[in-house]
């Protein structure tokens with residue numbers, strides 16, 4: 107399973123500098139009109155995930171509470187979390 111010594115991995119450092127992502131800064135925007143969103147989906151299961159979903163919650167605490175309650179009633183232990191946030195791109199933020 108570990109493939110850290112994979113000799114087939116091409117060296118990519120030669121292409122560094124051709125991309126200009128650093129010219130943009132992307133900042134989280136605290137927007138009182140848009141609450142952050144957190145969702146957890148239960149991915150416990152052998153052939154099929156349980157797929158129970160919390161729906162959109164607005165604090166990490168609510169998310170943890172939903173997971174704890176689902177785990178307490180089902181014993182399920184694996185969850186996938188999705189976090190929603192508003193970002194703003196700021197072109198020209200580099201030095």
Ligand SMILES: [Zn+2]
Pocket residue numbers: 148149150156157158176180182
């Ligand atoms: Zn479940």
